[in-house]
Amino acid sequence: MAEVDLAAEFPQPAGVARWAEVMARFAARLGAQGRRVVLVTSGGTKVPLEARPVRFLDNFSSGRRGATSAEAFLAAGYGVLFLCRARSAFPFAHRFPPQTWLSALRPTDSAHSGLLCLEAEEKALPGFAAALRSYQEAAVAGTFLAVEFTTLADYLHLLQAAALALSPLGSSAMFYLAAAVSDFYVPVSEMPEHKIQSSGGPLQVENYANRVCNLTEKREKFSHGYEKKNEQLRHEFKVLQLKQEAQLKEVEEMLYQEGLSEIAMSSPSEQIAYLLVERSTLLRKLELMDPEPESQRCMSSKLQKEFPQSYSKDLETDKTSQNSLESDVEQAAKTGMAHEEIRRLTDEVKEKEQSKLDSALQMAQLEIEKLKENLIKLKENDSVDLQKAKEHNQRLNEEILALRNRVRSLDSEKKMLEEEVERLKGEIHESQENEQVGNHSPGKIVGTQQKVQSQIRRK
Incomplete structure (x- = not known):
């Protein structure tokens, strides 16, 4: 392509x-x-x-x-x-x-000229x-x-x-x-x-997709080089890890063979500190022993007389070696003390952290107990309130029942009154018919009406 x-x-x-x-x-x-x-x-x-x-x-x-x-x-x-x-x-x-902050922002007065100040409520623009x-x-x-x-x-x-x-x-x-x-x-x-023009047809x-393939091929070549380099770096890192593991295993086996199994699983720095301390101990033991017997001192005096220059050089060399050895011993002792101090500080930090955790746990337990007590009190209060509510509901139900009975009695009285009214209406109707026939006098009709009205009032 x-x-x-x-x-x-x-x-x-x-x-x-x-x-x-x-x-x-x-x-x-x-x-x-x-x-x-x-x-x-x-x-x-x-x-x-x-x-x-x-x-x-x-x-x-x-x-x-x-x-x-x-x-x-x-x-x-x-x-x-x-x-x-x-x-x-x-x-x-x-x-x-824009429609959000245009309605939320408000300009405010500024003490400095040329400075625009805006303010808004936090909930308006979360x-x-x-x-x-x-x-x-x-x-x-x-x-x-x-x-x-x-x-x-x-x-x-x-x-x-x-x-x-x-x-x-x-x-x-x-x-x-x-x-x-x-x-x-x-x-x-x-x-x-x-x-x-639309008249020109479709x-x-x-x-364009096929032409982008060339750019994709370039990208693949570009990324392939970096992937190859990354693969090489990963391989080198794996080789270094294997070498380090082999060296650590070799040191561990040597320590086991020398009877130092107690430090075989320790870190390399702790192993070096231990060996330096052991070396300083051995050197102190050698210093307590007489390094030059009588025959050796006589021989050294004769050598000093016969070869003064070479003897002085050897003496200086021995002193230098001894000073170097003493400095190594001193450094080893300091290293051992430093490791002891580090361990002590580490233990103190762990103890402090543990004490903090214990105190925090104790406080949490106390808080839990308080919450439990509050919960029990709330439950008791809720039970009392529930009992009161039940009693109140019972009283309301009784009042409602009494009202319903009263309504029923009123309905029955109303029904009786309606029947009485119908009966009286029938009597009035009969009296009117009798009036038309002429069997009754006007005074009697009036008396009948007054009688009906008085009965209605009594009801």
Whole structure:
């Protein structure tokens, strides 16, 4: 497959050269600090359909995944080169859209001229202060650089410049490509200069995915070299570990053979200190013995007379050796004392920590006992309140029952009154009929009506 010529397929947009220098300086500075650097791409690309673009093919992406990932990399100590679509989600800011802080922030008076002061309730913008602090810390430390793109050409040229800037970092560089890159594009040679007319038929676009394979092959070659180097380093580290284990095992066997099994499992520093102390003990025992018998002193006096110069040199050599030996003994004694002091301090620290833990445990147990007592009291209070509530409910039920009985009695009385009224109405009706017939006098009718009214009042 022929290699893609970016310059021919996608002419370099304005400003790419300047951003390439900025990214190179950013990567070099962080590389000198020994910091790992990650390139994070985010957002979607836009492909123009005309040389003087009016319409585009746009890959939509909010960019939240890339912005959130950039925040996580910064928190992990990485330097982040953030290549993002213009006006897409931005690290630390994507959680707070303008309509949120426009309604939450309020300007306040400032004692200093030219200084703008804003205030907001914390619950109105939760996490805003922490996000602002994290962004400003990254900006001051110089561990965050944001570069924006819009079109596919912008993205490819800036991505190539970023890869070249990070290439000197080797295995300390990482690529985290989360951008939504277009699969199609219109070659420059086939791109119309002005707006495409709809009468020209369906639009033919070229698949971009196959051409990206060349960039993928370059990436594979680039990463293969680093993987090979990492594999070699892992192999060397494993060999060194095996050598160290073999040496430790050899020393352990030697100590067992010499009858020093009590220090065979100790650390190398403790073994050396023990051996130095043993050496100093043996040297003290030798000093107590007479190093020069009478015959040897006579021989040394004769040698001094016959060979004064050589004897003096040998004497000086012996003194030097003895001084060196004494210094070694003294150093060994100091080392042994230092180890004893370290052990003593370690034991004291452990005892203090244990005492703190015991006191904390005792306090926790007391607190648990108090909580249990409070819980028992609450249960007792709840049982008393429950009993009172039951009694109150029982009284209410009795009152309700009495009211229901009273209502029933009133209903029965009402029914009786209605029957009495119906009966009286019947009597009145009969009296009226009798009046029409003439069997009764008007005075009697009036008397009957008065009688009915008096009965109703009594009821």
